[in-house]
Structure formats: structure tokens, C-alpha cells
Amino acid sequence: MSAVLNVKSEQEWTAKEFYDSPLSKNHELVDGKLVKIMPAGFIHGIVANQITRLLGNFVEDNTLGVVVAAETGFILGEKKMRGADSAFVSNEKLAEFGYPEGFFPTAPDLAVEVASPNNTAEEFMEKVETYLNAESKLVWAIYPKLKIIFVHRPNDVISVLREPDELDGEDVLLDFKLSLSKLFGNLPETSE
Numbered sequence: 001m002s003a004v005l006n007v008k009s010e011q012e013w014t015a016k017e018f019y020d021s022p023l024s025k026n027h028e029l030v031d032g033k034l035v036k037i038m039p040a041g042f043i044h045g046i047v048a049n050q051i052t053r054l055l056g057n058f059v060e061d062n063t064l065g066v067v068v069a070a071e072t073g074f075i076l077g078e079k080k081m082r083g084a085d086s087a088f089v090s091n092e093k094l095a096e097f098g099y100p101e102g103f104f105p106t107a108p109d110l111a112v113e114v115a116s117p118n119n120t121a122e123e124f125m126e127k128v129e130t131y132l133n134a135e136s137k138l139v140w141a142i143y144p145k146l147k148i149i150f151v152h153r154p155n156d157v158i159s160v161l162r163e164p165d166e167l168d169g170e171d172v173l174l175d176f177k178l179s180l181s182k183l184f185g186n187l188p189e190t191s192e
Contacts, residue, residue: 014078044085044116046186047144051112052086054183058169058176065090065109073103074111076134082127086112088173107134110172114142128152138172147184 012033048069056067071083087108097105111131115124124141131139132154139152149167151159161167161180169176 012079041116041118043144043187044114047142047183048085048112048114050183050186051114051140051142051178054178055086055088055110055112055173055176058173059088062175063091064088064173065092065094068104068108074107074131074134075103075105076107076130080130080134082130084108084111084131085114090172107131107136109136110138110140110169111136112140112142114144117145138170140167142183144184144187147180147187149180149183 052067052069059065059067065088067086067088068084069086071085072087073081073083074087075081081103088110089104090109093106093109108131111128113124113127128139128141128150132152135154137154141150141152143149147163149161151161151167153170163180163184165180167176167178167180167183
């Protein structure tokens with residue numbers, strides 16, 4: 001579970017200060033405060049890898065931009081940096097912002113978050129809202145234990161998908177379709 005770090009907790013950090021700090025390796029920045037990131041569990045890793053691989057193949061095959069994984073950092077405001085489980089950045093954003101060595105300087109077009117048992121609902125929804133407020137066009141909130149996906153859009157329209165539904169890239173990734181059965185196919189019937 002995420003926990004606000006007590007060390008220097010009175011200090012407000014900017015994204016730049018945070019990036020230059022060794023704490024950026026195992027923390028996120030939320031409203032200027034450091035939040036410790038716990039390592040992901042096995043089921044989380046399976047789902048994050050599967051969605052990243054399938055998205056990456058589609059994006060590469062269609063030369064649309066890049067897909068990143070492994071908690072890649074995105075600056076979502078002066079005092080906000082979040083690490084996405086997976087994300088798509090379009091060619092248009094890459095042309096504008098390039099390929100920085102550090103955190104990407106703005107929100108991804110699509111952010112993907114995979115819930116872990118140690119996430120609270122409040123923390124998880126706060127992440128989704130942070131991406132949308134920073135102008136991500138689409139956020140997929142994946143719940144492996146329930147085998148459902150909440151599709152969030154900036155206009156507050158939310159879709160709930162379950163097997164055998166299909167995840168759709170909408171106008172962010174035209175023609176991308178993914179059966180939830182394929183995404184969750186490697187999971188046991190009841191994943192804890």
C-alpha cells in the first residue's frame with residue numbers, strides 16, 4: 001500500500017527536484033508530497049506485461065508512437081509525477097516533447113493502471129483522475145481479481161467491461177481491439 005514518506009515530509013517537492021533526487025526510484029510525487037511505491041505482485045505483473053505487449057505490438061505495427069511500461073514516470077503538473085503501469089504516447093506528442101532521458105514532461109495519450117491488492121480504491125481513483133486532469137485522452141483501470149476494466153474518459157463517461165467484452169482503443173488507438181478473455185486468459189479462476 002502507498003504511504004506518504006516521513007522523511008522530509010514537511011518539504012514540498014517540484015517534479016524537477018523529485019527527478020534529481022534518489023527517492024524518485026521508489027516513490028511518486030502527489031501534490032508535492034512523496035508517496036512510496038510498493039513492488040507489484042505476480043498477478044499484477046502478468047496483466048501489466050500482457051497489456052503492454054499487446055498494445056506495443058499494435059502501436060509498432062501501425063507506427064503510431066510508443067508504448068512504455070514498468071512505472072514509466074509522467075509529469076502531470078508542477079508537483080505531480082506518476083508512474084504508469086503501461087502507457088501510449090502518440091507520434092504527435094513525441095514530435096512536440098521528444099524522447100527525454102528522465103520523466104516524460106506531460107501526460108500520455110493513454111494511461112493504463114492495474115490494481116493491486118495493496119491499492120485502496122481512493123488511491124487508485126486518484127491516479128485515474130490525475131491522468132485525466134493532466135489531459136490524458138483515455139485511462140484504462142484494470143482490476144485483475146474481478147477481471148473487469150473501467151474505461152475512463154475526460155468527459156466523465158465511464159464504461160465497465162467484463163468478459164467476453166472487447167476493449168476498444170477508440171479515437172486514441174483507432175482499430176485497436178482486445179478481447180478481455182485474451183487479456184485475462186493466463187489468470188487463474190480466482191486470483192488473489
